[in-house]
Amino acid sequence: MPTILVSGGAGYIGSHTVQALIERAFKVVVLDSLITGHRGAVPSQAIFYEGDISDAELIGRIVKDHQVEAVIHFAARSLVGESMLKPDLYFYENTAKSNGFISTLLRQGVNKIVFSSTAATYGVPEEMPISESAKTEPINPYGASKRMIEQSFYWLEQAYGLKWIALRYFNAAGASLDGSIGEDHTSETHLIPLVLKTALGQREAISVFGTDYSTPDGTCIRDYIHVVDLAEAHILALEALEKDLESGAYNVGTGKGYSVREVIDMAKKVTGLEIPVLDASRRVGDPDILVAKVEKIEKSLGWKAQHSDLKTIISTAWQWHKCHPLGYE
Numbered sequence: 090m091p092t093i094l095v096s097g098g099a100g101y102i103g104s105h106t107v108q109a110l111i112e113r114a115f116k117v118v119v120l121d122s123l124i125t126g127h128r129g130a131v132p133s134q135a136i137f138y139e140g141d142i143s144d145a146e147l148i149g150r151i152v153k154d155h156q157v158e159a160v161i162h163f164a165a166r167s168l169v170g171e172s173m174l175k176p177d178l179y180f181y182e183n184t185a186k187s188n189g190f191i192s193t194l195l196r197q198g199v200n201k202i203v204f205s206s207t208a209a210t211y212g213v214p215e216e217m218p219i220s221e222s223a224k225t226e227p228i229n230p231y232g233a234s235k236r237m238i239e240q241s242f243y244w245l246e247q248a249y250g251l252k253w254i255a256l257r258y259f260n261a262a263g264a265s266l267d268g269s270i271g272e273d274h275t276s277e278t279h280l281i282p283l284v285l286k287t288a289l290g291q292r293e294a295i296s297v298f299g300t301d302y303s304t305p306d307g308t309c310i311r312d313y314i315h316v317v318d319l320a321e322a323h324i325l326a327l328e329a330l331e332k333d334l335e336s337g338a339y340n341v342g343t344g345k346g347y348s349v350r351e352v353i354d355m356a357k358k359v360t361g362l363e364i365p366v367l368d369a370s371r372r373v374g375d376p377d378i379l380v381a382k383v384e385k386i387e388k389s390l391g392w393k394a395q396h397s398d399l400k401t402i403i404s405t406a407w408q409w410h411k412c413h414p415l416g417y418e
């Protein structure tokens with residue numbers, strides 16, 4: 090089996106993808122600075138390098154020593170709020186470093202990349218569900234930093250033959266089905282882990298950011314995608330690149346949205362616990378509804394969400410949080 094280099098493989102989505110790659114007998118090398126990731130999230134079968142994607146010398150050595158064939162590139166900063174305060178950090182850490190990383194890889198003869206993009210590239214969409222051909226006008230530096238990387242791929246393909254698939258994730262959630270790994274962000278901003286931390290008594294209440302949106306219950310609607318389904322999308326994308334599928338961007342979502350209240354109600358049902366709720370004001374930059382159109386990935390990659398019903402997402406996340414109340418520590 091070919092060797093796959095996974096940048097950011099100690100992070101939330103990266104570690105679940107590494108687990109899936111190892112289950113399929115790929116050889117996996119993880120490169121992660123551990124700035125937000127966890128050494129304990131990386132399965133022992135993967136070779137681990139602690140280092141930064143900007144370290145060209147290290148990358149050159151990894152590619153040579155392990156005969157890397159393709160890369161899955163997760164490593165990034167991904168806090169929308171932080172990106173509004175420090176846009177320069179996001180353009181450096183995400184856009185500039187990715188460009189350097191990909192140049193180094195191309196120089197070493199690695200020309201296949203699966204890239205973590207985001208629904209945040211769309212900004213405030215004019216159509217719902219959102220298709221890949223919708224306009225991309227990000228409304229925060231995080232989304233802009235990712236959009237710029239996608240745009241660079243087009244030119245790198247013309248000049249150097251880069252083959253690329255950008256997966257635009259909607260809301261990643263859930264944990265591995267065997268309970269071994271899960272979501273552990275030190276600065277947690279995502280709804281589902283925060284709701285479950287509230288159920289565990291680690292937070293006093295879950296704030297509902299905005300109750301006056303143009304949705305049936307007034308709270309924002311999002312398309313939650315199970316991290317195990319996301320991992321599978323990466324494997325199919327790798328296989329598609331091997332078969333010379335055309336490069337491009339693909340949504341990864343379910344096509345179905347749930348409101349913040351629906352998520353909290355499901356968490357109450359799954360945990361059997363009371364979860365105190367506080368209605369709060371809107372968070373800046375949250376669109377009413379974000380739901381993916383998923384025909385493209387279903388048709389071209391043969392991918393279909395298998396575990397992304399809300400109950401499975403929250404049950405697996407709950408199993409992880411209950412057994413690891415302090416995360417990987």
Ligand SMILES: NC(=O)c1ccc[n+]([C@@H]2O[C@H](COP(=O)([O-])OP(=O)(O)OC[C@H]3O[C@@H](n4cnc5c(N)ncnc54)[C@H](O)[C@@H]3O)[C@@H](O)[C@H]2O)c1
Pocket residue numbers: 096097098099100101102103120121122123124125126127140141142143162163164165166167182186205206207208257258259260261262274
């Ligand atoms: N979580 C989501 O809902 C979501 C949605 C859309 C897109 N994404 C994207 O998916 C990717 C993974 O997200 P996540 O939630 O797993 O985040 P995460 O923070 O858990 O994982 C990112 C990993 O990259 C590592 N890293 C960061 N900068 C690095 C660098 N310069 N060199 C080496 N390693 C570095 C971190 O230590 C961490 O392990 C990111 O690119 C993110 O922007 C996430």
Ligand SMILES: O=c1ccn([C@@H]2O[C@H](COP(=O)(O)OP(=O)(O)O[C@H]3O[C@H](CO)[C@H](O)[C@H](O)[C@H]3O)[C@@H](O)[C@H]2O)c(=O)[nH]1
Pocket residue numbers: 167207208209258259260261278279280281283295296297298299309310311349372375379
């Ligand atoms: O304590 C909280 C946290 C979140 N929310 C709400 O829950 C929904 C989901 O919020 P998340 O922070 O979990 O996720 P986002 O939709 O903001 O962000 C996700 O989707 C984005 C695409 O728009 C990016 O891809 C980003 O990286 C990814 O985390 C939003 O309406 C948010 O306002 C709350 O009500 N209370």
